[in-house]
Amino acid sequence: MSSCSLHVLTNDDDRTFTLSDYEGARARWCPGCGDHSVLAAVEKLLSAEQLKPEDTVFVSGIGCSSRFPHYLKTYGFHGVHGRALPVALGIKLHRPELAVFVVMGDGDCTSIGAGHWVHTLRYNPDLVVLMLDNGIYGLTKNQTSPTTPQGVPSNTQPQGTILPPLNPISLALGVSNASFVAQTAEFVPAHLYATLRAAFHHRGLSFVRILQRCPVFTRGSLPRR
Amino acid sequence: MLRVHPAMRGIVTVANHVAGPADAASPGRPHTVHRMREHTVEVVSDSGEGAQKCSQIFGAVSAKMGNGVWTVEIIPAEIQPPARAPEGASGNRIRLGAGQVTNWGDDTNLVVAFNEQVLLARHRAGALARDATILLEDKWATDDDADIRDAWLQAMREIADVGYRVVTVPMEERCLTLVDDARKGKNMFALGMLAFIYQRNLDLVFEQIAHTFRKKSDAVYARNVDLVRLGYDWAGAHLDFRIEITPEPNDRPMVVMNGNEAIGMGAIASGMELCAMYPITPATSVSHYLSEVFERFGGVVHQAEDEIAAAGVAIGASYAGKVAFTITSGPGLALKTEFLGLAVMTEVPLVVVNVQRGGPSTGLPTKVEQSDLLAALFAQPGDAPRVVIAPATIEECFHVMTTARRIAEAFRAVVIVLSDANLATGVQPFPRPEVDTRWHAEPADLSAVLAGRKPYGWDESTGLSRRIVPGQRGGMHTVTGLSHDEGSKVAYSAGVHGRGMAMRSRKIAVLSSLLTPPTPYGAEEGDLLIVGWGSTKGAIEEAVDRARAAGLSVASLHLRFLSPMEPGLTAIFQRFRRVATVEINYSDTMGDPYVTEENRRRGQLSWLLRAQTLVDVDCWTRVPGEPLRPGAIVQAMHDLMPPRGDA
Amino acid sequence: MPSDPRVHLALERLAPPIADFRSIVVGALAQAEGFVASVDPDDETRVATARAALGPFAEGRIDARALVALTAERAAIPAAYRDRLDRAVAVLRDVLERGVALHVVDVPSGTSLVAAVEGGLARAGRAFGAVLAVELMKGGRYRGEEHDGLLDQLAFRSWTRVERRFAPPLVVLVDGTDLHIGGLADFLDGREKIVLVVRGACPPAPLARLITPRTLVLQTVDDAGLEQVANSADTAVAAMVPDGCALFLHDPGLGREAWQRMSIWNMPRAPRQSLGGMSVWQMEEDLRHLSALAAGPVAAGESTPRAGGAPAPGAVDALSRWLLEQSSLSPEEPPMREARS
Ligand SMILES: Cc1ncc(C[n+]2csc(CCOP(=O)(O)OP(=O)(O)O)c2C)c(N)n1
Numbered sequence A: 001m002s003s004c005s006l007h008v009l010t011n012d013d014d015r016t017f018t019l020s021d022y023e024g025a026r027a028r029w030c031p032g033c034g035d036h037s038v039l040a041a042v043e044k045l046l047s048a049e050q051l052k053p054e055d056t057v058f059v060s061g062i063g064c065s066s067r068f069p070h071y072l073k074t075y076g077f078h079g080v081h082g083r084a085l086p087v088a089l090g091i092k093l094h095r096p097e098l099a100v101f102v103v104m105g106d107g108d109c110t111s112i113g114a115g116h117w118v119h120t121l122r123y124n125p126d127l128v129v130l131m132l133d134n135g136i137y138g139l140t141k142n143q144t145s146p147t148t149p150q151g152v153p154s155n156t157q158p159q160g161t162i163l164p165p166l167n168p169i170s171l172a173l174g175v176s177n178a179s180f181v182a183q184t185a186e187f188v189p190a191h192l193y194a195t196l197r198a199a200f201h202h203r204g205l206s207f208v209r210i211l212q213r214c215p216v217f218t219r220g221s222l223p224r225r
Numbered sequence B: 001m002l003r004v005h006p007a008m009r010g011i012v013t014v015a016n017h018v019a020g021p022a023d024a025a026s027p028g029r030p031h032t033v034h035r036m037r038e039h040t041v042e043v044v045s046d047s048g049e050g051a052q053k054c055s056q057i058f059g060a061v062s063a064k065m066g067n068g069v070w071t072v073e074i075i076p077a078e079i080q081p082p083a084r085a086p087e088g089a090s091g092n093r094i095r096l097g098a099g100q101v102t103n104w105g106d107d108t109n110l111v112v113a114f115n116e117q118v119l120l121a122r123h124r125a126g127a128l129a130r131d132a133t134i135l136l137e138d139k140w141a142t143d144d145d146a147d148i149r150d151a152w153l154q155a156m157r158e159i160a161d162v163g164y165r166v167v168t169v170p171m172e173e174r175c176l177t178l179v180d181d182a183r184k185g186k187n188m189f190a191l192g193m194l195a196f197i198y199q200r201n202l203d204l205v206f207e208q209i210a211h212t213f214r215k216k217s218d219a220v221y222a223r224n225v226d227l228v229r230l231g232y233d234w235a236g237a238h239l240d241f242r243i244e245i246t247p248e249p250n251d252r253p254m255v256v257m258n259g260n261e262a263i264g265m266g267a268i269a270s271g272m273e274l275c276a277m278y279p280i281t282p283a284t285s286v287s288h289y290l291s292e293v294f295e296r297f298g299g300v301v302h303q304a305e306d307e308i309a310a311a312g313v314a315i316g317a318s319y320a321g322k323v324a325f326t327i328t329s330g331p332g333l334a335l336k337t338e339f340l341g342l343a344v345m346t347e348v349p350l351v352v353v354n355v356q357r358g359g360p361s362t363g364l365p366t367k368v369e370q371s372d373l374l375a376a377l378f379a380q381p382g383d384a385p386r387v388v389i390a391p392a393t394i395e396e397c398f399h400v401m402t403t404a405r406r407i408a409e410a411f412r413a414v415v416i417v418l419s420d421a422n423l424a425t426g427v428q429p430f431p432r433p434e435v436d437t438r439w440h441a442e443p444a445d446l447s448a449v450l451a452g453r454k455p456y457g458w459d460e461s462t463g464l465s466r467r468i469v470p471g472q473r474g475g476m477h478t479v480t481g482l483s484h485d486e487g488s489k490v491a492y493s494a495g496v497h498g499r500g501m502a503m504r505s506r507k508i509a510v511l512s513s514l515l516t517p518p519t520p521y522g523a524e525e526g527d528l529l530i531v532g533w534g535s536t537k538g539a540i541e542e543a544v545d546r547a548r549a550a551g552l553s554v555a556s557l558h559l560r561f562l563s564p565m566e567p568g569l570t571a572i573f574q575r576f577r578r579v580a581t582v583e584i585n586y587s588d589t590m591g592d593p594y595v596t597e598e599n600r601r602r603g604q605l606s607w608l609l610r611a612q613t614l615v616d617v618d619c620w621t622r623v624p625g626e627p628l629r630p631g632a633i634v635q636a637m638h639d640l641m642p643p644r645g646d647a
Numbered sequence C: 001m002p003s004d005p006r007v008h009l010a011l012e013r014l015a016p017p018i019a020d021f022r023s024i025v026v027g028a029l030a031q032a033e034g035f036v037a038s039v040d041p042d043d044e045t046r047v048a049t050a051r052a053a054l055g056p057f058a059e060g061r062i063d064a065r066a067l068v069a070l071t072a073e074r075a076a077i078p079a080a081y082r083d084r085l086d087r088a089v090a091v092l093r094d095v096l097e098r099g100v101a102l103h104v105v106d107v108p109s110g111t112s113l114v115a116a117v118e119g120g121l122a123r124a125g126r127a128f129g130a131v132l133a134v135e136l137m138k139g140g141r142y143r144g145e146e147h148d149g150l151l152d153q154l155a156f157r158s159w160t161r162v163e164r165r166f167a168p169p170l171v172v173l174v175d176g177t178d179l180h181i182g183g184l185a186d187f188l189d190g191r192e193k194i195v196l197v198v199r200g201a202c203p204p205a206p207l208a209r210l211i212t213p214r215t216l217v218l219q220t221v222d223d224a225g226l227e228q229v230a231n232s233a234d235t236a237v238a239a240m241v242p243d244g245c246a247l248f249l250h251d252p253g254l255g256r257e258a259w260q261r262m263s264i265w266n267m268p269r270a271p272r273q274s275l276g277g278m279s280v281w282q283m284e285e286d287l288r289h290l291s292a293l294a295a296g297p298v299a300a301g302e303s304t305p306r307a308g309g310a311p312a313p314g315a316v317d318a319l320s321r322w323l324l325e326q327s328s329l330s331p332e333e334p335p336m337r338e339a340r341s
């Protein structure tokens, strides 16, 4: 398609980007929220890869984690709950030269957006998809999500979450044509970073589940190592 | 890029051949030639027997010979209905005229029916003129199965008193002289009979057969040609009449297509490059057409996992570059609602085509209705103003796409194009569009953003702003569905929220200021003004002509823009003693139990017009699952006429 | 254009990358013309354009003049640069008008291959310069003394990394005796595609020394393999050679090791006499180089990891194992569940 033709030629230059070139608004997550660590790792990746801020798009849904694009100085698309993936796919279809990242929460991805999740895995477009899994609905204050561990009490299931959690990894692996499925944890920075890097360099859809602490609602529900 | 202009490929171009029989020596018995201004013919069969192919070829040939044509599909609701069942009737109705034909007309004058059950279906639907000629397959009368013979007899009894002229035709028997399976041959035999009756040029018929079966072998072509000749000769030997509809001279080159093809072609001509959709009748065929040709022009059709995703993909694509579009029908529009709100909020330009069908819910999937007007305008929690346009003809289906795209872009708006099943499947010739490269969207401007420019740099007086797309250096920002200021910064204050609302709403007012007030058809003033929208234009205007000829003081007004509403309506309405809409949607009838002037639920357009103009706009609406007939509208006009002396 | 049918064959096979290059120029031209229109404040033209752009459906329904009044944004450039803008547009038009001929270079016998290729690329490269110039003007960043040169020939060495990715493919007709190949390596960057069509006698493996892990290199007599050249995501160079030369393909996509990437269909003996400037020894050397690249791994098994044993459980593995456990894909019961039960 021709919509980008000029751009690809004229946008080359000798700028170098430092971490601060990617910093957007000050992050407003709770202190100690794992999303901060993911943001730091992503900024590090962007600057290590020297991605041009104007050629990079972060697409998200709705949730605490979906605030992510606001905190970066790239292009961002903060859309509707559960539906970041179709938007990202549309961007990529029209503008394949852009680096497109998707950030979703666990409710966003595995509950309301589950259909898009399964099918976008199958379409396998070149996206880096990060699912920030705190095992709870954060933004709407403590409701059970599909990945909430069984027994964990929440505002909607105060006696303890009834069902065993959905396993995002086995589900993703079960999708034919899924090309990159990984799991890491926000509190293991080196592993997180290495995984993000590998995901970025993979051509095709890289799905990364990032275990994330939510000190406000799920303190202690993640196991100690 | 430097390719043949897209919009004109793969369509039948009509050169105006001189009408006249290709056969100098037509065989058989002497026949009377009836000269007509118009005639309506139907071919009906069990689904799978090819009546539609037969009629499509007949329609295309007639168009090529310079006749006005309007073709409507008769579609069974199921894919594989049982054989010989009234509900399985499948085929087409073709209205032929000397001049332009703008709608499907009233009654059918001639029917070719492959069995008596599908004939019954048409009879019971009230589709046939009382003096219609019926060419009916005769094999069922003597079938081995007693039940079938019985059914035949009962059917004959049912229609006996109407006054139809029934001619039985040994279609099966004749076809078996050429093919083993008559189910695969009767349609071409029928085509041959029609070619004889309407004096169609056989060379054109064969040409059209070659085109229709271009993916099949030469043997198939040859067999079909033989079957056509067989039918032609049979008709020549056994029928005593022929029909002549001399086309009015017209030297403009014409094209023939249905409304969905027109929308697909129009989308290409407008330079759009991405269509995201999820299959739904009657919208799907747009994507069938596009899937075949779009890629050649650098476009893609994305079949998404559902309508929601289709909207999301179109929005993502539009956000990042040229305007994209999504097509759907009622239930799909319902699913897209949340995303449309997002597009309005983020001012991502978007074109949504909604090919309306009967609702609510799954409703009448294959049949026409105009019940989505209010949904198109308002189905959105929160205030989400958008543009709604309704093409009224197949030609407009083609051209509306360019206008819709341009408005979406200039106003950073969601533009909903309301077509319907009647336009979608109706086939009509129209003047070949002179494609203009300026219709095409330019590639997105990706030059650096000059300092100080904001993602929503609203002009205070118009609400208009220029968008910034990814790739533009220095323009980085995050668009959001949350309330935001001109810098796209999330802000919840009353001031910011109210201002954004005002800016988005103002764009609609600005567009309205650019619109020209419409002109009534028939007369500038009078007793009754009929207001319509969408596919009913042809039928309404024909009704106006007939009613005026009968002395009624009636005119009509056809609206294309429903949001913003076309300007100047109040003034026009005041020149008529009564105003009423004619629509294919549901409304309560005064006099129905519990219905009062106050609680009456009205036709959707009349509802809107009353709200906008404070004029007491009445309505006459029907939901027959088929297009309105001009005759029925004339009748309604009589009923709607204000009593003499009523001021 | 040279009449050698192989030139036309090569152009046909290179059609996709040629189309890529041209589509960029077409897009650039459309935008440059749009910019010219926005610089020229001729309202009647604008109104006419706006009216046409709204399409026939809007005819008589939408007031195009009022729309222009509401939306027109006038761009401004210093008057001094106005003629340069026109020149940039002219360059883009010219590049387009030349058609495929732009992609053909005929090297006269006895002259320098490298200079001819450089010239050919620079001719096409003017398009890049023009695009950049327009873009700079749009952004108000055009400075005469600094940027005027952009509209002359733009030598390959000053192309940016991105431009090199969209470099115009070239078909080069050259004598076998003029194949001084070494200098070509300079142009094998980005996604450049060069197809040499060799006239007359030719050394057996002239392209052998251009093989690098990221370059697709092909010697062929006909068009076999040219499709790979056209579609390669890397740089690619091919020679259409006379019968009797080495025929091979080095395709970077086929593996990490050189031998996985090499396919050799014909391996001739070295000629007994020198050819052009090439000594017999040099030609033998090229063939030896080819064989060496194609030779498989020497002693199988030598480099395989320690037999049977799982890797020593280090810290990294412990972490991986833990993460794997979190995914519930390992046989052990996931600890997450216990945490709260
Ligand atoms: C259609 C719709 N339904 C519900 C909501 C309310 N909502 C907003 S965020 C959210 C869940 C957030 O949880 P998660 O996706 O896990 O993200 P987190 O906040 O934990 O990062 C919900 C239910 C909404 N915004 N839209």
Ligand code: SF4
Residues within 6 Å of the ligand: A028, A029, A030, A032, A033, A034, A035, A064, A065, A134, A138, A139, A213, A214, A215, A216, A217
């Ligand atoms: S509620 Fe939880 S997930 Fe949301 S910001 Fe606070 S800590 Fe993070």
